[in-house]
Amino acid sequence: MRYAVIARILGLLMMLFSLTLLPPVAISLLYDDGQALAFLEGFLIVLVLGTLVWWPTRHNTMELRVRDGFLITSLFWIVLSLAGSVPFFLSSEPKMHYVDALFEAVSGLTTTGATVLTGLEELPKSILWYRQQLQWLGGIGIIVLAVAILPMLGIGGMQLYRAEVPGPVKDNKLTPRIAETAKALWYIYVGLTVACASAYWLAGMNLFDAVGHSFATVAIGGFSTYDASIGHFNSHAIELIGALFMFLSGVNFALHFMAWRQRNLWQYFRDPEFRFYASVMLGASLLTVGILIVTGTMDPVTAATKGLFQVLSIATTAGFSAEDFGAWPGILPVMLILMAFMGGCGNSTAGGMKAMRILLIYRQGSREIRRILHPSAVIPIKLGHRPVSERVLQAVWGFFSMYMVVFVVLLLINLAMGLDQVTAWTAVVATLTNLGPGLGQVASTFQSMPDLVKWSGMAAMILGRLEIFTLLVLFTPDFWRN
Amino acid sequence: MRYAVIARILGLLMMLFSLTLLPPVAISLLYDDGQALAFLEGFLIVLVLGTLVWWPTRHNTMELRVRDGFLITSLFWIVLSLAGSVPFFLSSEPKMHYVDALFEAVSGLTTTGATVLTGLEELPKSILWYRQQLQWLGGIGIIVLAVAILPMLGIGGMQLYRAEVPGPVKDNKLTPRIAETAKALWYIYVGLTVACASAYWLAGMNLFDAVGHSFATVAIGGFSTYDASIGHFNSHAIELIGALFMFLSGVNFALHFMAWRQRNLWQYFRDPEFRFYASVMLGASLLTVGILIVTGTMDPVTAATKGLFQVLSIATTAGFSAEDFGAWPGILPVMLILMAFMGGCGNSTAGGMKAMRILLIYRQGSREIRRILHPSAVIPIKLGHRPVSERVLQAVWGFFSMYMVVFVVLLLINLAMGLDQVTAWTAVVATLTNLGPGLGQVASTFQSMPDLVKWSGMAAMILGRLEIFTLLVLFTPDFWRN
Ligand SMILES: [K+]
Numbered sequence: 004m005r006y007a008v009i010a011r012i013l014g015l016l017m018m019l020f021s022l023t024l025l026p027p028v029a030i031s032l033l034y035d036d037g038q039a040l041a042f043l044e045g046f047l048i049v050l051v052l053g054t055l056v057w058w059p060t061r062h063n064t065m066e067l068r069v070r071d072g073f074l075i076t077s078l079f080w081i082v083l084s085l086a087g088s089v090p091f092f093l094s095s096e097p098k099m100h101y102v103d104a105l106f107e108a109v110s111g112l113t114t115t116g117a118t119v120l121t122g123l124e125e126l127p128k129s130i131l132w133y134r135q136q137l138q139w140l141g142g143i144g145i146i147v148l149a150v151a152i153l154p155m156l157g158i159g160g161m162q163l164y165r166a167e168v169p170g171p172v173k174d175n176k177l178t179p180r181i182a183e184t185a186k187a188l189w190y191i192y193v194g195l196t197v198a199c200a201s202a203y204w205l206a207g208m209n210l211f212d213a214v215g216h217s218f219a220t221v222a223i224g225g226f227s228t229y230d231a232s233i234g235h236f237n238s239h240a241i242e243l244i245g246a247l248f249m250f251l252s253g254v255n256f257a258l259h260f261m262a263w264r265q266r267n268l269w270q271y272f273r274d275p276e277f278r279f280y281a282s283v284m285l286g287a288s289l290l291t292v293g294i295l296i297v298t299g300t301m302d303p304v305t306a307a308t309k310g311l312f313q314v315l316s317i318a319t320t321a322g323f324s325a326e327d328f329g330a331w332p333g334i335l336p337v338m339l340i341l342m343a344f345m346g347g348c349g350n351s352t353a354g355g356m357k358a359m360r361i362l363l364i365y366r367q368g369s370r371e372i373r374r375i376l377h378p379s380a381v382i383p384i385k386l387g388h389r390p391v392s393e394r395v396l397q398a399v400w401g402f403f404s405m406y407m408v409v410f411v412v413l414l415l416i417n418l419a420m421g422l423d424q425v426t427a428w429t430a431v432v433a434t435l436t437n438l439g440p441g442l443g444q445v446a447s448t449f450q451s452m453p454d455l456v457k458w459s460g461m462a463a464m465i466l467g468r469l470e471i472f473t474l475l476v477l478f479t480p481d482f483w484r485n
Numbered sequence: 486m487r488y489a490v491i492a493r494i495l496g497l498l499m500m501l502f503s504l505t506l507l508p509p510v511a512i513s514l515l516y517d518d519g520q521a522l523a524f525l526e527g528f529l530i531v532l533v534l535g536t537l538v539w540w541p542t543r544h545n546t547m548e549l550r551v552r553d554g555f556l557i558t559s560l561f562w563i564v565l566s567l568a569g570s571v572p573f574f575l576s577s578e579p580k581m582h583y584v585d586a587l588f589e590a591v592s593g594l595t596t597t598g599a600t601v602l603t604g605l606e607e608l609p610k611s612i613l614w615y616r617q618q619l620q621w622l623g624g625i626g627i628i629v630l631a632v633a634i635l636p637m638l639g640i641g642g643m644q645l646y647r648a649e650v651p652g653p654v655k656d657n658k659l660t661p662r663i664a665e666t667a668k669a670l671w672y673i674y675v676g677l678t679v680a681c682a683s684a685y686w687l688a689g690m691n692l693f694d695a696v697g698h699s700f701a702t703v704a705i706g707g708f709s710t711y712d713a714s715i716g717h718f719n720s721h722a723i724e725l726i727g728a729l730f731m732f733l734s735g736v737n738f739a740l741h742f743m744a745w746r747q748r749n750l751w752q753y754f755r756d757p758e759f760r761f762y763a764s765v766m767l768g769a770s771l772l773t774v775g776i777l778i779v780t781g782t783m784d785p786v787t788a789a790t791k792g793l794f795q796v797l798s799i800a801t802t803a804g805f806s807a808e809d810f811g812a813w814p815g816i817l818p819v820m821l822i823l824m825a826f827m828g829g830c831g832n833s834t835a836g837g838m839k840a841m842r843i844l845l846i847y848r849q850g851s852r853e854i855r856r857i858l859h860p861s862a863v864i865p866i867k868l869g870h871r872p873v874s875e876r877v878l879q880a881v882w883g884f885f886s887m888y889m890v891v892f893v894v895l896l897l898i899n900l901a902m903g904l905d906q907v908t909a910w911t912a913v914v915a916t917l918t919n920l921g922p923g924l925g926q927v928a929s930t931f932q933s934m935p936d937l938v939k940w941s942g943m944a945a946m947i948l949g950r951l952e953i954f955t956l957l958v959l960f961t962p963d964f965w966r967n
Pocket residue numbers: 114115116223224225320321322437438439
C-alpha cells in the first residue's frame with residue numbers, strides 16, 4: 004500500500020472539503036440563525052487536520068495502483084463523513100449526540116437521506132442548507148466513483164461500463180481517468196441541478212427551497228427542508244418536476260454525456276439498461292396509479308401525480324415523500340420498497356443493485372429455462388448486440404450473493420436489537436440501497452432507533468455506496484498481504 | 486409429447502394410489518370412527534378413474550423421453566393431490582370445503598405439513614392416519630424424483646448428483662433408472678421409518694402415534710396427530726429422537742446408500758454437502774441454545790433439547806413444533822424461518838433450496854472477493870477435489886434467481902389479499918420451501934387464510950417440490966413446440 008500518497012490525497016480532500024463549510028457560514032449570517040460560529044469552527048478544524056495530514060506527504064507524487072483504489076475509495080467516504088459530522092456536532096441548534104451527527108453526515112454524503120432530525124421547519128437555515136449541500140457533494144462523488152473508479156476496480160460486473168467511459172482508458176492508473184472524466188460529468192451534473200432548481204422555483208418554491216431540493220433531487224438523496232418532504236408543497240407541478248429529475252438522475256451519466264455530445268436522444272433508447280430501467284419505472288407507475296384509482300384511495304389526477312412521484316422516488320432510491328405511501332393499500336408499500344433493491348442505472352446517483360445487474364440476473368434465469376429444454380444449445384446472454392462475458396456474469400452473481408449475505412446479517416442485527424420485523428427489514432433496505440425512509444418505525448426518521456441500529460445503518464449506507472466489495476475486500480487478509 | 490404413455494402411467498399411478506386408501510378403511514373399522522365408507526368410496530372413485538385412464542392406453546409401451554419427464558413429473562404430483570383430496574372431501578368428520586381438502590392433500594404429499602385443520606385430537610383416527618400416510622408416500626416420491634428424475638432433467642444444477650446415483654446411467658431413458666434406483670432407496674426409507682417408529686414407541690408414544698410421527702419425520706413432513714405437535718408429548722427423549730431422524734432424513738439418500746453398502750460412516754464426512762449441512766445445523770443449534778439460555782427463556786437442559794429440536798425441525802423444513810418458537814427472543818424466529826430457504830441436502834426428503842446450492846452460491850461470493858484482488862487468476866470452484874463446471878454453477882444461479890422471482894410474486898399475491906407483512910412472507914416461505922408453519926397468522930394453521938392464499942400456497946408447495954423449473958417450463962411455448 005502506498006500510504007504516503009493516500010495520506011496526501013486524503014489530506015487534500017479534507018482541505019477541499021473544509022471550503023464547503025463556508026457557504027453555510029454565509030447562509031447563517033444572511034438568516035442570522037446563530038450557527039455561523041459552528042460552521043466556522045468546523046471549517047478551521049477540518050482545514051487544520053487536513054493540512055496536518057497533507058503537509059508531511061505533500062511531495063509524494065507516486066502513481067496510485069488499482070489496489071490502492073479500494074483503500075482510498077473507502078477512506079474517502081469515511082473521512083468525509085467524519086469531517087462532515089463536525090458542524091452537526093458543534094451546532095447549538097439542533098443539539099446532536101455524536102452518533103446522530105455522524106449518522107446525519109453519512110446519510111447525507113452517501114445520498115441516503117435517512118435522518119435523525121425532526122421538526123426540520125424550526126431548524127436554522129444554515130443547517131438545512133448544509134444537509135442539502137452534503138447530498139449534492141455526495142452525488143458528484145458517486146458519479147466519479149461509479150464512472151471512473153469502480154469499473155477499474157472490477158467490482159460486481161461494473162467492468163461492463165468500462166468501454167463507455169469517454170476518453171482513453173489508461174491501463175492500471177487511476178488519476179488521469181478521474182480528472183478527465185470528472186470534468187465532463189461535472190457539467191452534466193451542474194446542468195441538471197440548475198435546470199431542476201429553476202423548474203422548482205418557477206413552480207412556486209422559494210429560492211432557498213428550490214436550490215436545496217434540486218441538490219437532493221439530482222443527487223437522488225431525498226433530504227428535505229420540511230418534515231412532510233415534497234408533500235409540504237402540495238403541488239402537482241412540483242411533484243411532476245421532481246419525478247422527471249429523479250428519473251433523469253437515475254440514468255447512466257455517461258449516456259447523458261453521449262446523448263448531449265451527439266445531440267441525439269436516440270442514444271438513450273439504444274442502451275439496453277436504459278430501456279429496462281424506463282420500462283420498469285413505467286410499468287410500476289401504471290400499476291401503482293391503477294391500484295390507487297381502483298381502490299378509491301385518491302381521485303384519478305392526484306393518483307396519477309402522487310403515484311408517479313412516489314414510484315420514482317422510492318424505486319430510484321431518492322426517498323422523498325409526497326404522501327405516506329406506507330399507508331397505501333395492498334402490495335404498494337412492500338412493492339415500492341422492494342423496487343429500491345434495483346434502484347437506477349449504473350453510473351448514476353441512484354442506489355440499489357442497479358438496473359443492469361437485475362436485467363442480467365433476470366436474463367440468466369430465463370436462459371436457464373431455455374437451457375433445460377435445449378441442454379446442448381449454446382445460448383449467450385446479450386446486451387444490445389454484444390454478448391456479455393461469463394466473467395462479468397459471474398461477477399454480477401458474486402455481487403448479488405454478497406448483497407444478500409450482507410442484507411441478512413444486517414437484518415439479524417436489527418432484530419437482535421428488538422426491532423419489529425417490518426421496521427427491521429425496511430431499515431436495512433433503506434440504508435443498504437441508500438433509499439432513506441423505510442416502513443414502520445423508520446418511515447420518517449431513524450431518531451428513535453437504538454445506537455447499534457444507527458451504527459449498522461451507517462455501515463450499510465457506506466457498504467451500499469461502495470458496491471459492497473470495495474469495503475469488504477479491506478477485511479480480507481489477502482488484501483493486506485504483500 | 487407421448488400423451489398415450491403418459492396417460493398409461495398416470496392411470497396406473499392412480500390405480501396404485503387407490504390401494505393406499507384401504508389401510509385407512511382398516512383403521513376406521515378398528516377404531517370404529519365412522520369414516521370407513523368415505524375411504525372406501527374414495528378407493529373406488531380413484532380406482533375407477535385410474536382404470537378409465539389406463540385401459541385405452543394399456544398396450545402403449547413406448548419409452549419416455551427426457552422432455553416427457555417434465556410433464557409427467559408435474560402431473561404426478563397434481564394428479565395424486567387431486568386423488569388424495571377425495572377422502573378429505575367425502576369424510577363426514579371433518580367437513581371440508583374442496584379448497585381445504587385439496588390444500589391438505591397437496592400439503593401432505595409435498596411433505597409440507599401446512600394444515601387447515603385444528604382440533605386434531607378430536608378427529609377420526611382414520612383421517613389422522615391418512616394424513617401421516619400421505620406424507621410418507623410423498624416422501625418416497627420425492628426421493629425417487631430427486632435421485633432418479635431431476636438429475637436427468639438437468640434442473641438447477643442437480644446434474645451434480647448424476648454421478649452418485651447407484652447403477653448404470655442409461656442415456657436418455659427414464660424408466661430403467663427409476664425402477665432400479667427406487668428399490669435401493671426404498672429399503673433405506675423403510676429402514677429409517679422402522680427405526681424412527683421403534684424409537685418413538687420405546688420413548689413412550691403409543692403405537693399409533695409412533696408410526697404416524699415416524700411417517701412425518703422421515704418424510705420431513707411435519708404433520709402431527711396433535712395441535713401441539715411434538716410438544717404434546719413434553720418429552721426430552723422424543724424430541725431428541727425427532728431431531729436425530731430429521732437430521733438423518735435431511736441427508737442425501739444416495740449417501741446413506743453408499744455408507745450402508747460399504748459399511749463405512751466415513752462416506753458421510755467425505756461428502757462436502759454433508760459437511761456443510763452438518764456444520765450449519767450444528768452452528769445454528771449452538772447459537773439458538775446459547776440465546777435461549779442467556780436470555781433466560783428456559784433452563785439449560787430444556788434449552789438444549791428444545792433448541793436442537795426446533796432448529797432441526799425448521800431448518801430441515803420438517804416443521805414440527807416443540808414450542809411456540811415464534812415467541813422466542815431476538816433473531817430466533819426470523820433466523821429459523823430464513824434457514825428453511827436452505828433446507829437439507831439434495832436427494833433427501835427435505836425442502837428448501839438445498840445445502841449444495843447454498844454452498845455453491847456462498848463459494849461464488851467468496852471467489853468474487855478473491856478475484857477482485859487477483860483479476861487474472863483462474864480460481865475454480867471445487868466440491869471435495871472435483872472442480873464444479875461453470876454450466877452447473879450457472880444452473881444453480883438460474884435456479885436461485887427464479888426462486889427469488891417466484892418468492893416475490895407469491896409475496897405480492899399474499900399482500901394483495903390483505904395479509905400483514907409477517908404473515909405474508911412467512912406463508913410464502915412455509916409453502917415454497919415445504920416447511921409448513923410460518924409466523925403471525927400462519928404460525929399453526931392456514932385455516933383462516935383467504936382462498937386465494939390457499940391456492941397460491943398450493944402452487945408454491947408444488948413449485949418448491951418440483952424445484953420450480955420442472956413446472957415452470959410447462960408454461961413456456963417452447964416446451965409445447967416440437
Ligand atoms: K436516497
